[in-house]
Amino acid sequence: MNCAHSRRISRYADNELPQKEKEFLDKHIFTCPPCLHELKAITSIKERILKNKVDTNAGFFWQTLKKRIDTEARAVSTKEMFSLDFGSWAKRLIPVPIFASLLVLAFLTINSRNSNLIDAYLFTNQDSSVLELMDNAGSQSEINILLYNQTSFLRSQSIC
Amino acid sequence: MDEDLELINKFKSGHLEGFEMLVKKYHTRVITIANSFVGNTSDAEDIAQETFLKIYHTLESFKAQAKFSSWLYRITVNTAYDHLRKNKHKPLSLDEIDYSAISDNKNREDLVAKEAMQEALNKIPFDFRSALTLKEIEGLSYQEIAEALKITIGTVESRIFRARQILKKLLTHKEPDKR
Ligand SMILES: [Zn+2]
Numbered sequence: 057m058n059c060a061h062s063r064r065i066s067r068y069a070d071n072e073l074p075q076k077e078k079e080f081l082d083k084h085i086f087t088c089p090p091c092l093h094e095l096k097a098i099t100s101i102k103e104r105i106l107k108n109k110v111d112t113n114a115g116f117f118w119q120t121l122k123k124r125i126d127t128e129a130r131a132v133s134t135k136e137m138f139s140l141d142f143g144s145w146a147k148r149l150i151p152v153p154i155f156a157s158l159l160v161l162a163f164l165t166i167n168s169r170n171s172n173l174i175d176a177y178l179f180t181n182q183d184s185s186v187l188e189l190m191d192n193a194g195s196q197s198e199i200n201i202l203l204y205n206q207t208s209f210l211r212s213q214s215i216c
Numbered sequence: 217m218d219e220d221l222e223l224i225n226k227f228k229s230g231h232l233e234g235f236e237m238l239v240k241k242y243h244t245r246v247i248t249i250a251n252s253f254v255g256n257t258s259d260a261e262d263i264a265q266e267t268f269l270k271i272y273h274t275l276e277s278f279k280a281q282a283k284f285s286s287w288l289y290r291i292t293v294n295t296a297y298d299h300l301r302k303n304k305h306k307p308l309s310l311d312e313i314d315y316s317a318i319s320d321n322k323n324r325e326d327l328v329a330k331e332a333m334q335e336a337l338n339k340i341p342f343d344f345r346s347a348l349t350l351k352e353i354e355g356l357s358y359q360e361i362a363e364a365l366k367i368t369i370g371t372v373e374s375r376i377f378r379a380r381q382i383l384k385k386l387l388t389h390k391e392p393d394k395r
Contacts, residue, residue: 066377070351072358097384104333104387105352107326110248110257114240117247117261121239121268128269 058090065094069102220284227275235275239268242285245354246292252349253296253342255334259303267295286364289354293346293365300342336386344379347372 061084067073068081085091220241226234246267251260270291278287337345346365350356356364358372365372 063377066380067373070358070376072373098380101380101383101387102352104329105252105337105348107330108248108252108333108337109353110244110251110260112244112247112257112261114243117243117264118236118239121265121272122236124265124269125272 062094069098248353249292250296263299267292289364340379340382344375347375348379
C-alpha cells in the first residue's frame with residue numbers, strides 16, 4: 057500500500073464510509089493503482105469467503121435438534137419425577153423415627169411398670185401357678201407374655 | 217413488530233413452532249459462520265446444534281430491547297470458540313487433501329481454493345476472524361457486528377482491516393496449486 061487512502065479501502069468496500077469520503081474514493085480509486093489493487097484484493101477475499109457458505113437441509117437439522125430437545129426434556133422429567141418421589145417419600149419417612157421413638161418409650165414404660173408389678177406380685181403372693189407357668193415357658197419371651205397376661209389380669213382385678 | 221420478536225413471543229407463549237421457525241430461518245447462517253471457524257461441515261453442524269440448544273434454554277429470558285440476530289451470532293461465535301479450545305482443532309492442511317478422490321477438474325479447483333481459504337482463515341486470530349466472518353458471510357454492518365461482539369465500531373473496523381491484510385498475505389504466498 058503506497059497510497060495514504062489505501063487504509064480506507066477496507067471500509068469503502070464494506071460501504072461503511074461517510075457519504076463525502078465515499079464520493080471522494082469513488083473517483084480516486086480509478087486514478088490510483090495501489091487503491092484499485094487493494095479493492096480488487098478485498099473483493100476477491102469476499103468472494104472466496106462466500107464460497108465457504110454451507111448448504112444444509114433445514115428439515116433434517118430441525119429434526120436432529122428436536123430429538124435432542126426431547127431427549128433432554130425426558131431426562132429432566134425423569135430426574136424431577138425421581139426427586140419429587142424422593143421428596144414425598146422423605147416427607148412420609150420423617151414421622152417414622154418419631155413414631156418409632158414413641159413406641160420404644162411406651163414399650164419401656166410398660167415394661168418397667170410390668171416388671172414392678174411382677175416383682176410386687178411375686179414378692180407378695182408367691183403364686184405357684186405363676187411359678188409353674190414360668191417353669192413351663194420355653195423362652196424368655198414366653199415368660200414375658202405369661203407374666204404380662206397375669207399382671208393384666210391382676211390389674212383388671214384392681215390389685216394395683 | 218420485528219419478525220424475530222413475533223416468533224420469540226410465539227415460543228414464549230408455549231408454541232414450539234416459534235422456535236422451529238427461528239431455527240429454520242437462521243440455521244444455514246449459523247452453520248456457515250461455524251464452518252468458517254472449524255473448516256468442516258460436520259463440526260460446524262455440531263456447533264450450530266449446540267448454539268440453538270443454548271438459545272432454546274435461554275430464549276424465555278430474551279429481552280426485546282436486544283436484536284435477536286446479534287445475540288444469536290454472539291452465541292455462535294462463543295460456541296465455536298469453546299469448540300476450538302476443547303478440541304484443539306487441527307485444520308486440514310493442503311497437503312492432506314486427497315486429490316485423487318476428486319475427479320472433476322472444476323470441483324477440484326474449487327475445493328483446493330476453498331481449502332486454501334480455510335487454511336488461511338484458520339491462521340487469523342479468533343477475534344479478527346469473528347468480525348470478518350460476520351461481515352463477509354452475514355453481510356452485517358459494522359454497527360451490528362459491534363453489537364454482536366460487544367466491541368466498538370472502531371475495533372470492528374480495525375479487526376476486519378487486519379484480518380484482510382493477513383488473508384491477503386497468506387493467500388498470495390500460497391496460491392492453490394491447480395493440478
Ligand atoms: Zn490511493
